[in-house]
Amino acid sequence: MCDDANYQWRIARYPIGNVQPEDFHWHVEEIPEPKNGEVLLKTHYLGLAPVMRFYMMGQNPSGETALKIGNVIHGRGVAQIVKSRHPDWKEGMMVQGQMGWQTYKVSAMTPQEKFFVMPNYGPNNKLPAALGAGVLGMTGLSAHAGLFATGSPKKGDKMLLSGAAGGVGSMVSQLAANVVGCDVVGMAGGTEKCDFIKKHGCRAAIDYKNEDIAAAIDAHLPSGIDLYFDNVGGETLQAALERLRMHSRIVLCGSISEYTRRDPFSLSNYTRLRRTDSMMKGFFVYNHLHNWEQVMDDLAGWIIDGKLKAVQDFVHGFEHMPRALANLYYGNNMGVQCCNVRGEPEIWN
Amino acid sequence: MCDDANYQWRIARYPIGNVQPEDFHWHVEEIPEPKNGEVLLKTHYLGLAPVMRFYMMGQNPSGETALKIGNVIHGRGVAQIVKSRHPDWKEGMMVQGQMGWQTYKVSAMTPQEKFFVMPNYGPNNKLPAALGAGVLGMTGLSAHAGLFATGSPKKGDKMLLSGAAGGVGSMVSQLAANVVGCDVVGMAGGTEKCDFIKKHGCRAAIDYKNEDIAAAIDAHLPSGIDLYFDNVGGETLQAALERLRMHSRIVLCGSISEYTRRDPFSLSNYTRLRRTDSMMKGFFVYNHLHNWEQVMDDLAGWIIDGKLKAVQDFVHGFEHMPRALANLYYGNNMGVQCCNVRGEPEIWN
Structure with missing residues (x-):
């Protein structure tokens, strides 16, 4: 996978039982351009959760928009703002929020997408951004x-x-x-x-x-x-x-x-x-989003104190997302199942 | 039924489905004599609760002793101490506690039986003793x-x-x-x-x-x-x-x-x-017995204030106890199903 396009995983059919390869459709399109009031986000990490199978079934148990066949699958992750035409969200900011299973996204940063700026924690900001896809997400x-x-x-x-x-x-x-x-x-x-x-x-x-x-x-x-x-x-x-x-x-x-x-x-x-x-x-x-900042401060503090080891289990490469979701149902993951979308080197502290 | 003996309802067989007349055995024996450390209690009112069917099935969902066929059925009620050879429980006291389905009982007033002295509430003690079989029980x-x-x-x-x-x-x-x-x-x-x-x-x-x-x-x-x-x-x-x-x-x-x-x-x-x-x-x-006094004070106060109407639904005569229990399962009662054991006149305020 190169960085020349927006790669997406879309719903090919509703899963029955655990997800199967045939349930997913690989789609490639041009990297979109943000309009006035929008930003272009570049995905770095995606987190996986069992709820995603329900999204693929067209259900919305977590209050996200119900999806149809052909839609990009919901998924939260960590991204960087690479272009901004929005007054509040600046180029270069690392954020986490509703990215969907895709390598780029244009967004008006609506409340529905629940984007948060990735905070700087600890001396020298030594916690990796990847934690935003799970332990600090x-x-x-x-x-x-x-x-x-x-x-x-x-x-x-x-x-x-x-x-x-x-x-x-x-x-x-x-x-x-x-x-x-x-x-x-x-x-x-x-x-x-x-x-x-x-x-x-x-x-x-x-x-x-x-x-x-x-x-x-x-x-x-x-x-x-x-x-x-x-x-x-x-x-x-x-x-x-x-x-x-x-x-x-x-x-x-x-x-x-x-x-x-x-x-x-x-x-x-x-x-x-x-x-x-x-x-x-x-x-x-x-229902607990209003506690976001306090919770992240707590968790980051405990990571820095050594009380909480941050365990995220990565697949490397966006192309492996379907397998990563199936893993959850087969019980193959240890810690938070995540995807290092671009296969970049990770920082662990 | 005269006052010449101790009348009892005992388990004839374990009920299947709702209770049937054949599940009960009518037993008559001599009024027992209290030994040293015991009292003789004379039953006036019994309360009925759905749990009694489980007692009859030999189960003990409320922590009472599990019963066998031939045993007197468990039931709480209001009684008067008519003879006492116990230092703490005096003749004439009105009490409520575990009486069983019988018109007399000899008891050592053990903690297991959970006896309480009926308190005097309100001006001129105007709440009837019968409430101890339900609303104040x-x-x-x-x-x-x-x-x-x-x-x-x-x-x-x-x-x-x-x-x-x-x-x-x-x-x-x-x-x-x-x-x-x-x-x-x-x-x-x-x-x-x-x-x-x-x-x-x-x-x-x-x-x-x-x-x-x-x-x-x-x-x-x-x-x-x-x-x-x-x-x-x-x-x-x-x-x-x-x-x-x-x-x-x-x-x-x-x-x-x-x-x-x-x-x-x-x-x-x-x-x-x-x-x-x-x-x-x-x-x-x-699990809430330790709050007994405060709860009864609350409830009696609300009865006296008019916030709580005490509704007890009486059958009159001990011989009708089986019917009264079946009533609960047929949904025939309004308010607390009770038995006025001796068919005495009641006082309502």
């Missing part, structure tokens, strides 16, 4: 809003975390353990991921692909659960509901195990919330 | 704990309440409307009950037996629900989850529509809690 806001604003974690909480090796999960485990002082047991699929999560805040790991989930929870959390951070839904949520301590909290962040089922998952034991005065609380990351 | 504690400690109601909240004509429901509607200032839409079965609930705090009534529930909720609460107090579970809970406003709360109090199903009800749309940062919170009345 919408994934980071999800982890922070889900754990702190929704889960009300307390020091010493016996905590279960599913999807612990994923983008949100690998942040939540570290924040809960290193910032709050929770006792975190994480769930992930396979030995490699289980080793990974034990290095990122989890006291113990449950390999959901090779262990009996209920028995493993009992073994690692014999007195039950104060806080369950749920990224997967389904049978794991059902098992957690059977093991609640007094005043426990379940944070509904995602339910990836349910997304590719043909029939919706049904929860038969929600009434278990009663006996222990427990709650199940959902959150939607876009 | 465990039903009242449920309504108070469910609404205030669990639901965090706010003035102006758009509130949906199912089971609004029932024991807990008929209290919650009045407390929400008259104490907090919520805008309450109640659900009940049939015209008579719908008229009843409109006189007890509900701005509007939905007749779930004769109306399309979802359409009726939309008609009466077109902007959605801030607070859903759930006494019934099932399809009504499912419908409420589709109509949540930002930061809404669902209080899980009961799920009577599910109790007599052969297969457990499964909730397929719990993830609706996410988009609006909403929560579903359970509570268990026995």
Whole structure:
């Protein structure tokens, strides 16, 4: 892929089950020109999230515009303003926001696109811009809003975390353990991921692909659960509901195990919330945008302090975006799945 | 029934579906004698609650001892101490606590039985002792704990309440409307009950037996629900989850529509809690016993102020207890279903 055009991934057909190569259409067009009041953005990094499969199905679970076949797929990322005819957004600015799956974008920088200027953090601005596609982007806001604003974690909480090796999960485990002082047991699929999560805040790991989930929870959390951070839904949520301590909290962040089922998952034991005065609380990351600056300051501070290791899992090259999305559903990523769109050298600190 | 013996209702067989006459065994034995450290209690009023069917099935969802066939059925009520060989509990005291379905009981007044002395409220102690079997008993504690400690109601909240004509429901509607200032839409079965609930705090009534529930909720609460107090579970809970406003709360109090199903009800749309940062919170009345005195003071004060009409629906005569329990499942009661064990004249203020 050269820098001579605007490359795009568009929807070729609505996915059924996990995404397939045939669901994506590779489109090349001229780099667009900004009109008065617009800017031209050049994409450097894109973040991937399970919600993108829903975008491709024409649904809009996160409040973005519903897409049709032939549309460019939604996706947030980090970009540089390379031309500006907008009074507030200057050439050279690094920003993050709704770029779509494309290497250039002309934008009037509307509120709907939720663009933020990438801040300078730490001595010598030593945090890489790539973090804006994940850890210091919408994934980071999800982890922070889900754990702190929704889960009300307390020091010493016996905590279960599913999807612990994923983008949100690998942040939540570290924040809960290193910032709050929770006792975190994480769930992930396979030995490699289980080793990974034990290095990122989890006291113990449950390999959901090779262990009996209920028995493993009992073994690692014999007195039950104060806080369950749920990224997967389904049978794991059902098992957690059977093991609640007094005043426990379940944070509904995602339910990836349910997304590719043909029939919706049904929860038969929600009434278990009663006996222990427990709650199940959902959150939607876009409801927390008003906290953006405070959250990013918090997260950047913890990265600089060493409490939070920023883990992003890159594919290199925009052409690999479809594979990167499929990875999320196959559970292949560790940390936030991202795409280094131009295959540029990265800076890690 | 004379006062010459201890009459009891015992479990003849475990109920399947709603309770049947053949599930109960009428037993007569001598009035027992208290030993040292015990008292003899004479039952005046018993309260009925859906949980009693579970007791009869040998389950102990509320933490009472699990029962077997042949055991006296659990039930709380109001009794007088007619003989005492206990240093702290005096003859003549009116108390409420775990009496069981019987007209006399010898008791060591253990903490497990959760006995409370009936307090004197208001000028001239004008509240009747019978209230201890419901409105100023465990039903009242449920309504108070469910609404205030669990639901965090706010003035102006758009509130949906199912089971609004029932024991807990008929209290919650009045407390929400008259104490907090919520805008309450109640659900009940049939015209008579719908008229009843409109006189007890509900701005509007939905007749779930004769109306399309979802359409009726939309008609009466077109902007959605801030607070859903759930006494019934099932399809009504499912419908409420589709109509949540930002930061809404669902209080899980009961799920009577599910109790007599052969297969457990499964909730397929719990993830609706996410988009609006909403929560579903359970509570268990026995977790709130430490607030007993404050709650009873609150409730008695609101009765005296006229904010809370105490509605108890009596059957007269201990022999009718099985019918009274079946009533709850057929939805025949309005207010707290109670039994005036001895058919005595009642005092209403």
